[in-house]
Amino acid sequence: MSEPIFREAYGRIVATLIRLTGDWTLAEDCAMDAVEAALQRWPRDGEPANPGGWLMTVARNRAVDQLRRAAVAERRLRELAPLEQPRPEPEGDDRLRLIFTCCHPALAMESRVALTLRTVAGVPTAQIARLFLVGEPAMAKRLTRAKAKIAQARIPYRxxxxxxxxxxxxxxxxxxYLLFTNGYDSSPERADEAIWLVRLLAQLMPDEPEVTALLALCLLQHSRRAARRDEGGELVTLDAQDRSRWDHAGIAEAVGLLAGRPVTGPYAVQAHIAAGHAIATDFAATDWPTIAAWYDQLARIHPSPVVEVNRAVAHGYAHGPAAGLGLLATVREAVAGYAPALAAEADLTARAGDPAAAAGLFRRAAELAGSDAERRALRKRAAAAGQLALGDAE
Structure with missing residues (x-):
């Protein structure tokens, strides 16, 4: 079974079975049973014409069987019986119902995000644990407690x-947004799924500026997906990307979504920053003073060390590398050990005329990078800065 088929089907199956049974564990178990059945049968019998429908049918049948074996009340069996025959789906999308259930205020924010990643997107528990910088057993317990709290508090599935x-x-x-960023680089299909869900939410709340802004932000970031890596799979920095490969239809849609709408929150500000990059014909044409001003606003309404790093980069391009380095110095302790902060300092240091120091900073950033691709890209930049330093010495 291909990974895209799993991603597309898993969330739908789990969400639908939770709506029908009210049992989170049963829903996830039956979804995985269906996946295991597919792994056994499809190599032998061939992939069905409708893989998602096949998986849904198998999962539903497993749920019916397990409930029958457990002698569940007749009421629940009567509710599940129609599943054995095709029927129209209820209005809306079960995954959106599931997201709102997972995001109930009774749950801690990390639990909301983790539970949605696990149940809607099918992200493995180990991967979620890495995202939250905890061990897999700890994350598994957190997910179990979150599901138990939903059941105990009778949080409605709507x-x-x-x-x-x-x-x-x-x-x-x-x-x-976390669903989107989780798939932004490693899984375009998962990013597409997140965008689809944001579109659905935008239909539900067409007058909510931050929902529309999040859709625009995702579209703008996703528009660069084809140019972010070269033919060998290596990362390509923004200044070196082939902008003809960007999704200009997606950019136009996003810019249209932002036009005339009030800027009321952090997603809107981030979307305007992304739009500033997207509409520039090339890197040199980027309106850095405007982007720096947007970062100033973002730092006021949504302060964080990461925002300050990006703000420093923007000011470094808008007002000179010394301005950027000055801003970075104010948050150096807060971002210690953060590879992008070191990379930003290295870039600004190189532009300030000290390639030797920049090379060392790029190497330190590479040691802290979160992926092999980032590590290779930073080492490449370190080598380039080192060569420049040698040339200056000669």
Whole structure:
């Protein structure tokens, strides 16, 4: 079974079975049973014409069988019986219902995000644990506790309305954006899935600026996916990307979504920053003063060390490398051990005329990089700065 088929089917199966049975563990177990059945049968019998439908049918049948064997009440069996015959799906999408359930305020934010990643996107527990910098057993316990709390608190499986919808929105947006960023580089299909869910939320809340802004932000970031790596799979920095390979239709849609809408929150500001990069015909044409001003606003409404690093880079290009290095110095302790911060300092140091120091910073950043591709890219930049330093010495 291909990974895209798994990603597409898993979340749908789990969400639908949770709606029908109210049993999170049963839903996940039956989804995995269906996947295991496919791994056994498809190599022998061939992949079915509708892989997702096949998996859904097998998972539903497993759920019916397990409930029958467990002698579940007749009411629940009557609710599940129609599953054995095709029927129209309820209005909306079960995955969106599942996201709002996972994002209930009764759960801690990390639990909301982790639970949605696991149940909606099918992200392995080990990968979620790495994302949160905890061990896999600890993350497994956290997921179990979150599901138990949903059951004990009788959290409803639905999309809320009225004030509750507005109250729950920030958590949902955070989950959807993390779903997108989780797949942005390693899994374009997962990023596509997140964008689809954001579109669905935008239909539900067409007058909510931050929902529209998140859709625009995802579209703008995703527009560069074809140019972010070269033919050998190595990362390509923004200044060296072939902009003809960008998704200009997606960029146009995103810019249109932002036009005339108020900037009320961090997603809108980030979307305008991304748009500033996307509409530039080349790197030299980037309107860095405007982007730096947007980062100033983002730092005011959504302060964080990561924002300050990016703000320093923007100011370094808008007002000179010394300005950027000065801003970085104010958060150096907060970002100690953060590879992008060292890489930013290295880039600004090279532009300030000290390639030898820049080479050392790039090497230190490479040691802290989170992926092999990032490590290779930083080592390549370190080598280039080192060569420049040698040339200056001669």
């Amino acid at each position: 999309v809320p309305s009225g004030p509750a919808l507005t109250e729950r929105l920030p958590g949902v947006l955070a989950v959807l």
